[in-house]
Amino acid sequence: MPILDERTLRLPFPTCSSPFAEAAEVHVRQWARRFEMVRGPESERRFAETGFGICAGYVQADASSAALNVYAKWLAWLFLVNDQHGEGVYETPETWLGAVRHLRPVFETGEVDNGSASTPAARALADVLGHVYPVMSPAWRKRFSRHCWETIEAVVPESDRRRRERVPGVDEYISNRRLVSAGIPLFDLCEFMAGRELPDDVREHPAYREMVMAASEVMAWCNDVASLEKEEAAGEVDNFVLVLEVAEGLDRSRAVEAVVERVRHRVEEYLLAERSINTYLASRAPNFETWRVVDYCIRSMRHWMVGNVRWSQLNPRYTVSQSHRQRSRPPHVVDLLSTRAG
Incomplete structure (x- = not known):
């Protein structure tokens, strides 16, 4: 964590938090129990310590209370389902x-x-999407569904490399990490949070697409620094620090610094793209609602980059446990993808 304190937090964005974050935290804990996403005292304790409502407050600081509750549930769903692979329930x-x-x-x-x-994961997902899909267009739903499934499938090459203990090359790592981080569907959902979809010409503009890619990578690479010790103990190989150690022959401290430097560079590229999309918008003089939704999505990307780091500092998710050292399933992780309880 000191690396995050001293270096990665020097992002050129303010850290903000929603006034509704505590209420979202209460809501998401109740939701997780109701849909059996947590079962038993150890599972509930870990869920509460992780603070998905608090995380939602950092990364969607401008959201309404109702929308923040939905986003908190979506974050919890994503992380808990990802743990089904990462924590050894379904590891091949x-x-x-x-x-x-x-x-x-x-x-x-x-x-x-x-x-x-009918599994806990399926029922909980349907509940979240039941708030989102009725107010979004068929085209948006199809795009969001495709992006989510790309995220799920991107776990496969990671899993295969972990099994074979093969560290990926730099380009191989970056392209797959961008998908597995779920940054693209997370930013898709910003349109729901804004209450209006982006115009197609803005969403497909090269500058906006670059913003999404850059923000996703900043988020993922900062996460790699935060989770390095945990992932290394668990036998993971798809971590940018480990990738650069092998690819560039660096020791641990220099590899961490190399990742941090790439984060800084990617933030600079994000800001250039942000200026470009604002220039494009000014040239076409859009109506107030278009300006509003674009501004919301831009602020969400900024909140995500810095808020993700702040959240990582405040919860025990990235600490190394005895289970990780032994590469066994931690006691707080329950099976969410089977119709069998427990």
């Missing part, structure tokens, strides 16, 4: 793909139909 490519396949129709329709496996 085969078991992971077999376990998550029933989620695809839920992403596509927003519902758990009678023919789908």
Whole structure:
């Protein structure tokens, strides 16, 4: 954590938090119990310590109370389902793909139909999407569903490399990490949070696409620094620090500094893209609502980059446990992708 304190937090954005964060924290804990995303005292304790409502408050500081509750549930769902792979419940490519396949129709329709496996993850996902999909266009829903599924599938090469203990090359790592970090669907959801969809010409503009990519990478690479010790203890190889150690022959401290320097550079590229999209908007003189939704999405990306780091400092998610050292399933992780309880 000292690395985050001294270096990564020097991002050129203020740290903000929603006044509704504490209420969102209460809401998401109740939701997790109701949908059996947590089961038992150890699972509930860890969930409460992690603080998904607090995280939502940092990364969506401008959201309404109702929208923040939805985002907190989405964050909790993403992290807990990702833990099904990362914490050793479904740790091989085969078991992971077999376990998550029933989620695809839920992403596509927003519902758990009678023919789908009814798991805690499926039911909780349908609940979240039930707030989102009715107010978003079919095109947005299709795009969001595709991006979410790309995130889920991106776990497969990570899992395969972990099994073979093969550290990826730099380009290989960056392209897959961008997907597995879920940055793209997280930023898709900013349009729901803003209460209006981006115009197609803005969303597809090269500058806006660059903003999404840059913000996603800043978020992911800062996370790599925060989670380095935990991931190394668990046998993970897809961490930018470990990748640069191998690719550039660096020792640990120099590899960390190299990641931090790449974060700084990516922030600079993000700011250039942000200026470009504002110049483009000014040239076409959009109406107030277009300005408002673009401004909301821009502020959300800024909040995400710095807020993710602040949240990482405040919770025990990235501490190394005995379970990680032994590469075994931690006691707080419950199976969310099976119809069997527990």
